[in-house]
Amino acid sequence: MKKIDGGVTAARGFLAASAAAGIKYEEREDMAMILSEVTCVTAGAFTRNLVQAAPVVRDKEIVEGTGKARAIVVNAGIANACTGEEGMRCCEEEAQEMAAVLGIRAEEVLCASTGVIGMQLPIDKLRSGIRQMAGRLAGTREAAAQAARAIMTTDTVPKEAAVQTEIGGHRVTVGGMCKGSGMIHPNMCTMLSFVTTDVCISRELLRKAVKANVKETYNMVSVDGDTSTNDTLLVLASGLAGNKEIVEEGEDYALFCQALGAVNEALAKMMARDGEGATALIEAKVIHGASKEQAAVIARSIISSSLVKAAVYGHDANWGRILCAMGYSGANFDPLHMDLWFEGGGRRELIYRDGKAWDYSEEEAADILSCQEVTVTADLKQGEEEAAAWGCDLTHDYIRINADYRS
Amino acid sequence: MKKIDGGVTAARGFLAASAAAGIKYEEREDMAMILSEVTCVTAGAFTRNLVQAAPVVRDKEIVEGTGKARAIVVNAGIANACTGEEGMRCCEEEAQEMAAVLGIRAEEVLCASTGVIGMQLPIDKLRSGIRQMAGRLAGTREAAAQAARAIMTTDTVPKEAAVQTEIGGHRVTVGGMCKGSGMIHPNMCTMLSFVTTDVCISRELLRKAVKANVKETYNMVSVDGDTSTNDTLLVLASGLAGNKEIVEEGEDYALFCQALGAVNEALAKMMARDGEGATALIEAKVIHGASKEQAAVIARSIISSSLVKAAVYGHDANWGRILCAMGYSGANFDPLHMDLWFEGGGRRELIYRDGKAWDYSEEEAADILSCQEVTVTADLKQGEEEAAAWGCDLTHDYIRINADYRS
Numbered sequence A, B: 001m002k003k004i005d006g007g008v009t010a011a012r013g014f015l016a017a018s019a020a021a022g023i024k025y026e027e028r029e030d031m032a033m034i035l036s037e038v039t040c041v042t043a044g045a046f047t048r049n050l051v052q053a054a055p056v057v058r059d060k061e062i063v064e065g066t067g068k069a070r071a072i073v074v075n076a077g078i079a080n081a082c083t084g085e086e087g088m089r090c091c092e093e094e095a096q097e098m099a100a101v102l103g104i105r106a107e108e109v110l111c112a113s114t115g116v117i118g119m120q121l122p123i124d125k126l127r128s129g130i131r132q133m134a135g136r137l138a139g140t141r142e143a144a145a146q147a148a149r150a151i152m153t154t155d156t157v158p159k160e161a162a163v164q165t166e167i168g169g170h171r172v173t174v175g176g177m178c179k180g181s182g183m184i185h186p187n188m189c190t191m192l193s194f195v196t197t198d199v200c201i202s203r204e205l206l207r208k209a210v211k212a213n214v215k216e217t218y219n220m221v222s223v224d225g226d227t228s229t230n231d232t233l234l235v236l237a238s239g240l241a242g243n244k245e246i247v248e249e250g251e252d253y254a255l256f257c258q259a260l261g262a263v264n265e266a267l268a269k270m271m272a273r274d275g276e277g278a279t280a281l282i283e284a285k286v287i288h289g290a291s292k293e294q295a296a297v298i299a300r301s302i303i304s305s306s307l308v309k310a311a312v313y314g315h316d317a318n319w320g321r322i323l324c325a326m327g328y329s330g331a332n333f334d335p336l337h338m339d340l341w342f343e344g345g346g347r348r349e350l351i352y353r354d355g356k357a358w359d360y361s362e363e364e365a366a367d368i369l370s371c372q373e374v375t376v377t378a379d380l381k382q383g384e385e386e387a388a389a390w391g392c393d394l395t396h397d398y399i400r401i402n403a404d405y406r407s
Helices: A054-064 A084-102 A123-134 A141-150 A203-216 A251-273 A292-304 A306-313 A320-327 A362-369 A396-403 B054-064 B084-102 B123-134 B141-150 B203-216 B251-273 B292-304 B306-313 B320-327 B362-369 B396-403
Strands: A002-004 A014-019 A031-046 A068-078 A109-116 A159-167 A170-179 A192-197 A232-237 A281-289 A339-344 A347-353 A373-379 A385-392 B002-004 B014-019 B031-046 B068-078 B109-116 B159-167 B170-179 B192-197 B232-237 B281-289 B339-344 B347-353 B373-379 B385-392
Touching: A014 A123, A014 A141, A031 A054, A031 A123, A031 A141, A031 A192, A031 A203, A054 A068, A054 A084, A054 A109, A054 A232, A068 A084, A068 A123, A068 A141, A068 A192, A068 A232, A084 A109, A084 A123, A109 A192, A109 A232, A141 A159, A141 A170, A159 A251, A170 A251, A192 A251, A203 A232, A203 A251, A251 A281, A251 A385, A281 A292, A281 A306, A292 A306, A292 A320, A292 A373, A292 A385, A306 A320, A306 B396, A320 A373, A339 A362, A347 A362, A396 B306, A396 B396, B014 B123, B014 B141, B031 B054, B031 B123, B031 B141, B031 B192, B031 B203, B054 B068, B054 B084, B054 B109, B054 B232, B068 B084, B068 B123, B068 B141, B068 B192, B068 B232, B084 B109, B084 B123, B109 B192, B109 B232, B141 B159, B141 B170, B159 B251, B170 B251, B192 B251, B203 B232, B203 B251, B251 B281, B251 B385, B281 B292, B281 B306, B292 B306, B292 B320, B292 B373, B292 B385, B306 B320, B320 B373, B339 B362, B347 B362
Parallel strands: A068 A109, A192 A232, A281 A373, B068 B109, B192 B232, B281 B373
Antiparallel strands: A002 A159, A014 A031, A031 A068, A031 A232, A159 A170, A170 A192, A281 A385, A339 A347, A339 A373, B002 B159, B014 B031, B031 B068, B031 B232, B159 B170, B170 B192, B281 B385, B339 B347, B339 B373
8 A cells, every 4th residue: 555645536436526616615616526437336434413404404315315425515605504494495506506517417416514613504605616516526646636625614725635555456545525523523523524435345345444533533533622513424325446346344444444433534625734823743552441432531631621722732741631632531540550642853851750750851851842744652551452543732723713704 | 698798707706817827928918717616517518630730639538528617727829739648748747736725636636738730748837837727717808718728729819608598497507718710720710719607407418409409500610611620619518607496498598509609609609700810700591491401511511612702702693603512512502493592781682593694783792792791692492491501701811821820
């Protein structure tokens, strides 16, 4: 498996386009679409928030129903959440427009929206955007990059990742794009993420691979503890790679899972790193845990703590807050028999061992915390399981961005 | 029942004192003590964090063991958490010093600490502080007020409340003090709170009253989602009011519960209002819920949301974030059949009804959100149960305070 430069057009059969529809932002593109040359098997993951945006409701029906799709249309600026019947109608009309313009079936069109909750989408602007995009569809690197940029809201950088692997002698590609960067918290991630692949795989195994992988990637990211109404991951597999269809767990399935996992983990970490106002990516690693679940719960609790996040922002080695966050996670462990390490910029410092502070250098610890990637490792000394979670520091800019988001 | 001006010395039999022991702060008092003239029955509530500070471990043993106490000694600046065996020994020596100086038994001395995690307490300074305080013990209003000031950390104002009621023809007083103001989140509140009363009540009923009331007061407060290692509520009842001992649930018990509840609710709200960096108290009320539990879970979720808190700071009527926080609370309700109101400064505005935005005035809503007390009411239209929770806005000052707390 190797990383390649690319996004949603990296895999065979996928085209992308973007347009400035003027939905909320001016002077930038705010709509994107992905089209597959053939009908794809699809799998996804959706917010578990009880309040679900209209496109989430519609996509779930398709993904859990036929499980087939050919296109995705996305807009930034307005989330189409808490918009009642009118919001649902708008989704349907958007899909109809896509179908008419692209010559495909509306039931094969998935929709996604991100932005302000509670406002209605301007359907005329969406229609106009769709028509513009239809004339621009391309399978180029540039088309993918522009699409990744068009779906951004408070993101500061577009987010793409792609890998290639070989399955049964055939080159298989997985590529994707996503956007953050607020309302981000496990269950699942707040985000829109779109992953395309040319692997040939049965619907059942694609679903299985996605379900398992989401737990270890998107659901291990937290920016602010708020699980949004719009969280959506959509994975489309075109089957054009030419490999023998993967219909059971085995070597081919494992290779695909590895590639899918690499793309999803890369996208998840990009979201954490670009969390609203963030200056650093915080990785929490829990090692030698008694169970995977225990390690994951503790890792998530560390990167979700406002106080830990603010301490990293201040480059303040206030490790007590980490112990505290571990302690209220709900998972069991022995605070008197564990170690805590800080890592960053190639350096590593033992901070706490077996019940009390280690004789560490405050200066060295502060230096580590001023790196752009900081890893906090908790060694539970219990078993062989481990987990990682990703978050970001909590900064003045998070407040600035969120105190007045709508204006 | 009536509110009175007072704190921990308001009830009969209680003396207080404070001193500048130089534990961390300079030029201010940082220790306090409360002494009862007689042995009290005691009840309490403690953090459910797995990582528990040494004084929490010691107090729990006493409160759940003999259930009797005569004195409480408190310090601010160092939390005595994650301090291993040395921390436990320090607590014991502190209690021994109290016993020697006051002529009471060490097993009747409760200890509490708040401040930085992971540092050892300087026992010599504690001893010196205790000796200073012993010479200053007084049952005056002023002594209580100074004690409330001495236990502050990042609090900006001292927090005291007291009420008087009549039970069986006898005047009964309940008074208390507490401190916040970071690491504050349900289960239970992060805080130290000390409540004294002269009611005559059995240990069993005092425990019952405290347990029930904590759920509706301190556990309904959140500042930042972090449940601390030191959360402690201690309630001491001297029995000096002269009322017939309350030994069963009945009118007398109900009157006492009402008085205890009034003090605890007042203290809890003061903590929320003085949350780190806060400019506003946010009250979330859930009415017409199907169950008490449902209403409480939703109310807590609203006041715990970073995005809701940042929106209030920005006076931005971003009600979608409130719906979103209700939706991920885990409680069931129907977002298409409920209302949302904003209240503040004597005004009230309907914002959302049955699935979509009401035609409200953005200007009026922004005016309401700029009040120092903002109430968000969610009417679930399901039943007759209700709950309230209290939090504060999330501001630039929260970041400033917490990015560099230790220096």
